[in-house]
Amino acid sequence: MNQPNEPTLAVDVYRKRRERVLAALRTAGGGVAIVPTAPEVMRNRDADYPYRHDSYFYYLTGFTEPEALLVLDASAGPDEASSLLFCRAKNSEREIWEGFRFGPEGAREAFGFDAAFPVDEIESQMPSILSDKPALHYALGSSAELDAKVRGWLDAVRAKARSGIAAPAVARDLLPLLDDMRLVKDAHELSIMRRAGQISAIAHRRAMAACRPGVHEYELEAELLYTFRKYGAQGPAYGSIVAAGANACVLHYPAGNAIARDGDLILIDAACELDGYASDITRTFPASGRFTPAQRELYDIVLAAQQAAIDATRAGATFDDPHHAAVRVLSQGLLDTGIIESGLFSSVDDVIAERAYAPFYMHRTGHWIGMDVHDCGDYKERGAPRDAQGALPARTLQPSMALTIEPGLYIRPANNVPEQYWNIGIRIEDDAVVTPDGCELLTRDVPVKADEIEALMQQARAAAAAAQTA
Structure with a gap:
């Protein structure tokens, strides 16, 4: 024994x-x-x-x-x-x-x-x-x-x-x-991280299925924690973020007492630790099971930004390349929606140069992940020549490095922002392992496309209704 x-x-x-x-x-x-x-x-x-x-x-x-x-x-x-x-x-x-x-x-x-x-x-x-x-x-x-x-x-x-x-x-x-x-994971580490990602994905699916207007944030957190332990993880890899409505615009908001209302988005950033290794997933979904037109518009912008960052993640690229790819898509989206006034900037390049996107996207697009959710390792090439501004070049990605890819948009009320976008916070995050010609996503067992999220939630509600009438 x-x-x-x-x-x-x-x-x-x-x-x-x-x-x-x-x-x-x-x-x-x-x-x-x-x-x-x-x-x-x-x-x-x-x-x-x-x-x-x-x-x-x-x-x-x-x-x-x-x-x-x-x-x-x-x-x-x-x-x-x-x-x-x-x-x-x-x-x-x-x-x-x-x-x-x-x-x-x-x-x-x-x-x-x-x-x-x-x-x-x-x-x-x-x-x-x-x-x-x-x-x-x-x-x-x-x-x-x-x-x-x-x-x-x-x-x-x-x-x-x-x-x-x-x-x-x-x-x-x-x-x-x-x-x-x-920083460079071996085969055994990647095996554990894949399983951690699968468990965390199951937890996110369960939370989506359990969500409806009237549920408390802490009830959704309970669904996550239950699933982590049920499937063998030791617990959460970090404090779970479960944010309803305007709370999603607070980047590190802890699961609290707020009640999800019809018309709210729910942002969940939560994942498990398994055998010493972290996973890290964020999904954003509608409490009602259906995105509003404004929510769907911004969600699709963030999803497109994530895909651009995924496409930029490969061996030989730099750690900054996915971030730059995501920022370009987000900046264009902010212009297209009028959240950033197009009359003030002649092009998306000007938006980026002036960092006009920063009030709505204030964090980086990823971080290393492994034993720690924000794992160790330099983000710059230590000892490399510095540029004219004295900065080191970004770290070059190598096969079996692991990082998150997590763009977002956070729209707080402001006079110059169209009101239909107020209090919408969206982040989409997956864990990626660098490969020679791209990356492997470890956390895609939970839906990421808006139509797929809505379908999961509607199926869960239909199943719950059928069980009540049986």
Whole structure:
């Protein structure tokens, strides 16, 4: 029988990632890398927030218990341990209260470390591990607590200077190396992300089917959360946005108490986390099951903008190319509808140059996605020559990079905006994986075309009515 929290990935997946880091550190001259997991956080009094591991730590270990730290020693000899874990010791009494613990020996065997020690030994072991090592690699400045511990370990090594023992002479930020590794997904990661996208799509379909005038935002959120857990996800990847009517014009609006009214649009930006990987979907649909003419007009503009961005997403393009493609379509749409007064601009190029679209579209068209919903990785080419304005060029897309594609329009009441568009907020978002000649969309199991959304909602209502009369 499998123990709780037993790793589901092959040990080799984690071992190979650690070996890649060790190889890179050896190329850079060796040294020791330290990667801690996330601390537990108290919610109130005796209750903690649900624990969630650190993404960098999990990427290299697959280990989900708190109070753990990974050490990679790139200066270790052929017969010495180069991959070490510190974790909680076995404790039968605490396991009665808190559940199964691997313990050092169990974790070493299950996750393929060279050695493992109780976390209580970290203060005595780390000065020895750091002694006579040329460099220390960790996330510099990311944690005041870790910085303090590192200073203590280094001070303990320096105290042995008269014995000829030296502390690492340099400290380097480990995150750029890990960011570049995580930015390009491997086959196992993509498999999990595809399943996360499928579960999230099922949740969006359920919310669409359940929606009707009179429903509260929090009721739709409940449909989402239920579906995430029902299909095996650990929970939401981020705080769910469920926004009715004018609330959709608030970009990070949390699901609240508002009641969906006939004539409202509902914007849902919500998705699950599965086995450490996020998905991210946004759909906008009418509470009544039918778009009004003004809503449909703007919806089709946003959908066309998303398609333009999808068409621009491929290996060799830059991260900015999908955004520029979406902005052009949105800007033309804003001109065509009169939301931007055409008499003030001679062309769509002028709208873009003056950023006249920005009051109605104020965010970017996407972000990296992976273990974190806003995943790690540079958006600019680090170290590349800067342009005349001092800016770095946008990152070039490579196969197996994953990003969202999410244009939107948010029309607040204004004297110079036609009234039929007031309080309409629309965003359409899907997750994409870059391929050599395009991209693969992971989240299209939920309808995106207006006609398909209306059909789903009408079918759901017909089925519900038939069930009531049966």
